[in-house]
Amino acid sequence: MNSGFLASCAQIIGQDHVLTSESDQQAYLTDWRQRYTGKAMAVLLPTSTEEVAALVALCAQHRIPCVPQGGNTGLVLGSVPDQTGQAVVLSLKRMDRVLAVDVSNNTMTVQAGCLLANVQAAAEVHQRLFPLSLASEGSCTIGGNLATNAGGTAVLRYGNSRELCLGLEVVTPKGEIWNGLRGLRKDNTGYDLRDLYIGAEGTLGIITAAVLKLFPQPRASLTALAAVPSADAALQLLNVARSDLGPILTGFELISDFSLQLVLKHFPLLKKPLDSNCPYYTLLEISDHESEEHANGLMESVLAKALEHGYATDAVCATSISQSKTLWQLRENISAAQAMEGKNIKHDISLPISDIPTFIDMADAALHAAFPGCQIVCFGHLGDGNLHYNVSAPVTMRDTDFIQQQQAVNRIVHDRVHGLNGSISAEHGLGMLKREEITLYKSALELSLMRSIKAALDPDNIMNPGKLI
Amino acid sequence: MNSGFLASCAQIIGQDHVLTSESDQQAYLTDWRQRYTGKAMAVLLPTSTEEVAALVALCAQHRIPCVPQGGNTGLVLGSVPDQTGQAVVLSLKRMDRVLAVDVSNNTMTVQAGCLLANVQAAAEVHQRLFPLSLASEGSCTIGGNLATNAGGTAVLRYGNSRELCLGLEVVTPKGEIWNGLRGLRKDNTGYDLRDLYIGAEGTLGIITAAVLKLFPQPRASLTALAAVPSADAALQLLNVARSDLGPILTGFELISDFSLQLVLKHFPLLKKPLDSNCPYYTLLEISDHESEEHANGLMESVLAKALEHGYATDAVCATSISQSKTLWQLRENISAAQAMEGKNIKHDISLPISDIPTFIDMADAALHAAFPGCQIVCFGHLGDGNLHYNVSAPVTMRDTDFIQQQQAVNRIVHDRVHGLNGSISAEHGLGMLKREEITLYKSALELSLMRSIKAALDPDNIMNPGKLI
Numbered sequence: 001m002n003s004g005f006l007a008s009c010a011q012i013i014g015q016d017h018v019l020t021s022e023s024d025q026q027a028y029l030t031d032w033r034q035r036y037t038g039k040a041m042a043v044l045l046p047t048s049t050e051e052v053a054a055l056v057a058l059c060a061q062h063r064i065p066c067v068p069q070g071g072n073t074g075l076v077l078g079s080v081p082d083q084t085g086q087a088v089v090l091s092l093k094r095m096d097r098v099l100a101v102d103v104s105n106n107t108m109t110v111q112a113g114c115l116l117a118n119v120q121a122a123a124e125v126h127q128r129l130f131p132l133s134l135a136s137e138g139s140c141t142i143g144g145n146l147a148t149n150a151g152g153t154a155v156l157r158y159g160n161s162r163e164l165c166l167g168l169e170v171v172t173p174k175g176e177i178w179n180g181l182r183g184l185r186k187d188n189t190g191y192d193l194r195d196l197y198i199g200a201e202g203t204l205g206i207i208t209a210a211v212l213k214l215f216p217q218p219r220a221s222l223t224a225l226a227a228v229p230s231a232d233a234a235l236q237l238l239n240v241a242r243s244d245l246g247p248i249l250t251g252f253e254l255i256s257d258f259s260l261q262l263v264l265k266h267f268p269l270l271k272k273p274l275d276s277n278c279p280y281y282t283l284l285e286i287s288d289h290e291s292e293e294h295a296n297g298l299m300e301s302v303l304a305k306a307l308e309h310g311y312a313t314d315a316v317c318a319t320s321i322s323q324s325k326t327l328w329q330l331r332e333n334i335s336a337a338q339a340m341e342g343k344n345i346k347h348d349i350s351l352p353i354s355d356i357p358t359f360i361d362m363a364d365a366a367l368h369a370a371f372p373g374c375q376i377v378c379f380g381h382l383g384d385g386n387l388h389y390n391v392s393a394p395v396t397m398r399d400t401d402f403i404q405q406q407q408a409v410n411r412i413v414h415d416r417v418h419g420l421n422g423s424i425s426a427e428h429g430l431g432m433l434k435r436e437e438i439t440l441y442k443s444a445l446e447l448s449l450m451r452s453i454k455a456a457l458d459p460d461n462i463m464n465p466g467k468l469i
Numbered sequence: 470m471n472s473g474f475l476a477s478c479a480q481i482i483g484q485d486h487v488l489t490s491e492s493d494q495q496a497y498l499t500d501w502r503q504r505y506t507g508k509a510m511a512v513l514l515p516t517s518t519e520e521v522a523a524l525v526a527l528c529a530q531h532r533i534p535c536v537p538q539g540g541n542t543g544l545v546l547g548s549v550p551d552q553t554g555q556a557v558v559l560s561l562k563r564m565d566r567v568l569a570v571d572v573s574n575n576t577m578t579v580q581a582g583c584l585l586a587n588v589q590a591a592a593e594v595h596q597r598l599f600p601l602s603l604a605s606e607g608s609c610t611i612g613g614n615l616a617t618n619a620g621g622t623a624v625l626r627y628g629n630s631r632e633l634c635l636g637l638e639v640v641t642p643k644g645e646i647w648n649g650l651r652g653l654r655k656d657n658t659g660y661d662l663r664d665l666y667i668g669a670e671g672t673l674g675i676i677t678a679a680v681l682k683l684f685p686q687p688r689a690s691l692t693a694l695a696a697v698p699s700a701d702a703a704l705q706l707l708n709v710a711r712s713d714l715g716p717i718l719t720g721f722e723l724i725s726d727f728s729l730q731l732v733l734k735h736f737p738l739l740k741k742p743l744d745s746n747c748p749y750y751t752l753l754e755i756s757d758h759e760s761e762e763h764a765n766g767l768m769e770s771v772l773a774k775a776l777e778h779g780y781a782t783d784a785v786c787a788t789s790i791s792q793s794k795t796l797w798q799l800r801e802n803i804s805a806a807q808a809m810e811g812k813n814i815k816h817d818i819s820l821p822i823s824d825i826p827t828f829i830d831m832a833d834a835a836l837h838a839a840f841p842g843c844q845i846v847c848f849g850h851l852g853d854g855n856l857h858y859n860v861s862a863p864v865t866m867r868d869t870d871f872i873q874q875q876q877a878v879n880r881i882v883h884d885r886v887h888g889l890n891g892s893i894s895a896e897h898g899l900g901m902l903k904r905e906e907i908t909l910y911k912s913a914l915e916l917s918l919m920r921s922i923k924a925a926l927d928p929d930n931i932m933n934p935g936k937l938i
Contacts, residue, residue: 104704104823105854106711149657157716160655162664163632176914183821185853186629186895188618188668189907190937191919195631195664199657216712235573242575243685246758247626247716289715290767298759352652354573384654385574426655438658445645449926450660456925457918468659 012054017045039085047094049208057175068202070144073136078201078431098122106214107183112143128214131158149199151427156383157250167211173458183211202464218287220295223324226315227278231357237311251285252383259379262337276314342399344392349417350426353385386426430468481523488512508554516563518677526644537671539613542605545900547670567591575683576652581612597683600627618668620896625852626719636680642927671933687756689764692793695784696747700826706780720754721852728848731806745783811868813861819895822854855895899937
């Protein structure tokens with residue numbers, strides 16, 4: 001049966017694009033963090049929406065599970081197949097073309113396999129900005145970004161991937177093509193299919209193309225780092241910045257002192273930008289449509305106010321693009337620095353922003369009580385209420401032993417997140433990794449509503465089974 | 470059977486809140502534009518989510534259709550019952566409380582029956598802005614705004630209702646309560662139920678409460694009116710304004726000269742703010758977080774650039790709040806002025822912004838060919854690609870005769886909208902009015918996907934049947 005199916009696949013996309021050998025498949029079967037390797041009957045590499053549709057129709061006919069894959073950079077095992085070897089991986093990476101740019105409508109139509117960095121670059125050619133920006137932008141695809149509703153570092157100003165997409169093209173689990181490639185700011189003609197497919201992690205259909213929102217390029221970007229005496233003070237500073245800067249405040253990141261120390265230890269070329277020591281630092285980014293001078297004036301006035309009220313104790317404002325980059329590197333290398341210390345237990349949580357200080361106090365205390373000496377690397381997108389709250393072993397414990405405690409650590413962290421009406425996956429999704437975990441926190445009704453939708457749109461459970469739901 | 474059902478309703482909400490007499494029901498059965506009056510078995514006025522749930526469970530048990538209603542200000546017959554008299558109207562208007570304000574999280578939790586104007590006022594008490602703003606804000610409810618994904622005059626900067634809502638509470642067609650009242654900027658834990666209920670016009674469940682996004686109040690708002698030589702020039706001006714003002718450009722409205730003349734004719738207290746005559750005018754609104762002086766400087770520089778490039782031929786900038794209001798009245802009284810001329814055929818369309826000039830040329834020509842002398846009142850939210858393109862009878866024709874041509878006029882307008890990949894309902898929804906019309910333009914697949922969702926979430930077709938789908 002499989003040989004007939006594979007022959008039909010080869011008829012659609014050519015033998016060269018049906019990968020069946022272990023070595024050819026390797027990169028498609030192992031996740032980004034290299035924790036898991038699945039098995040697949042084949043990896044399929046279509047080059048057009050019609051080919052995707054024909055392949056999915058074939059999967060439907062043969063009841064073969066289909067795992068859509070973009071850049072395979074996900075952190076929750078959403079884009080790799082399970083161990084059965086019965087599924088095919090359908091990689092969109094050959095569908096990497098920019099189809100159209102409408103400068104005056106501020107939109108761009110792209111195939112799902114476009115690398116995020118290439119989408120950004122294509123916008124720049126037209127003096128436009130596509131603001132989605134993530135650590136993996138050189139490897140991840142826009143289709144994957146949309147399927148997981150990726151967040152990143154400019155959500156405060158521009159929103160998540162969801163808010164950056166106006167229209168989609170989707171291949172359904174039956175192999176039909178839904179053309180929803182509309183470049184409209186307003187369209188109230190029925191159910192919001194677009195937002196249902198966005199964030200569905202490929203379990204309801206395969207996103208094959210999208211219409212993205214573009215923005216005029218700001219004339220100046222400016223970064224500053226402020227030392228703050230507490231998480232509460234960071235929150236006060238955020239509120240002052242939001243009030244005085246309005247929508248030009250683009251990013252507002254929190255970095256605990258311990259996180260910063262790890263980066264300075266493992267990246268010796270990066271220097272500490274402030275002399276003082278403080279429990280937390282905040283990174284502020286603004287993007288301004290007037291001028292560098294104007295941006296500077298605004299940032300300085302916000303920082304002066306923060307210093308005056310004691311929300312900050314010290315601050316530095318980048319005076320060049322390279323200084324800005326250096327400040328961002330302090331933030332962006334935290335995960336890498338913690339990894340150099342050994343394995344750790346990661347969380348990607350969100351909370352009402354007002355509850356962040358309470359959460360940190362409660363979770364820190366509970367973790368230190370349960371695992372004395374454990375090392376907490378707390379940082380993230382404070383402006384979005386999103387923390388990456390990662391826990392490393394006490395220095396007296398081997399990291400491999402500590403990792404065995406993942407369930408207990410998750411329970412301590414996630415119970416407190418849930419108690420504050422937060423989310424256990426802010427921007428990474430559920431995939432295989434948190435699919436069980438979420439059932440502890442979502443109501444039976446919500447899970448049942450989600451299952452009804454899955455059953456209605458994918459009755460044979462062919463699309464990315466075992467993920468999300 | 471009905472008497473048993475009504476007695477049970479009375480047990481839940483009290484006899485006084487089960488309206489069965491014609492006179493008591495009157496206001497709930499006729500639509501805002503007074504074109505249609507339906508019939509209902511009863512109008513039910515619950516005061517809590519639990520009461521709504523109990524009433525809907527009762528409807529489900531007795532298979533009685535349920536028509537949710539907010540302020541009943543909709544324009545597409547979405548909130549009134551049909552002629553059968555078998556349905557109940559479930560009015561949320563007694564559920565009008567602000568439940569919580571979290572200033573630091575910039576969120577507010579409200580019951581669905583809150584008037585939009587009261588939501589705005591409650592935000593203002595806390596020095597916050599809830600930016601949704603519509604002509605009917607004194608009468609419409611936030612639940613209705615969300616059920617129809619209302620747009621309004623600040624979409625360019627703040628988005629539609631969809632973008633202003635973080636969480637919902639919904640009573641399902643079975644009478645269960647889904648608590649999705651989350652105040653989170655990021656939450657990727659499953660299908661986007663929130664956005665599925667938003668814009669579903671009460672056909673999938675009843676929105677009973679919502680968590681809304683608040684914003685810091687801008688320090689200055691400023692309005693200007695510019696005379697522009699063509700729709701194309703208006704578009705050029707929009708692009709300059711977006712580029713130079715960035716996100717502080719809050720509104721960008723288009724007004725045809727004929728629309729303005731009608732307002733000046735029927736509202737003699739309003740004076741023409743510019744001496745020159747031009748085919749179009751644009752209204753620009755900015756909201757600034759610095760100061761009035763700063764806002765003024767920016768607006769003047771944009772207008773100067775537009776005059777220099779010929780995108781505008783004349784312009785005036787409001788120098789006081791009352792002048793701003795007067796400029797807005799020119800825009801806001803267009804519909805009323807056209808109504809004073811007689812009945813007309815309205816459209817609420819959206820297009821890729823870049824195609825607006827092409828559309829106007831094509832539709833104007835086709836209408837004038839088919840109905841020589843017909844009068845086109847073209848205005849709307851150009852910044853969102855949304856036009857209200859309304860057509861009145863030629864002066865030689867009685868308006869009642871012209872109205873008989875509605876189908877033919879709709880076909881001319883909507884076919885051209887569809888040809889340019891636009892939408893026949895930008896911000897008003899489908900209701901009963903456009904439910905048939907949309908089947909001409911949506912693909913069979915999209916309609917079938919929508920029907921699958923309806924069947925999955927409301928298998929007995931109890932929620933607002935005959936609307937949207």
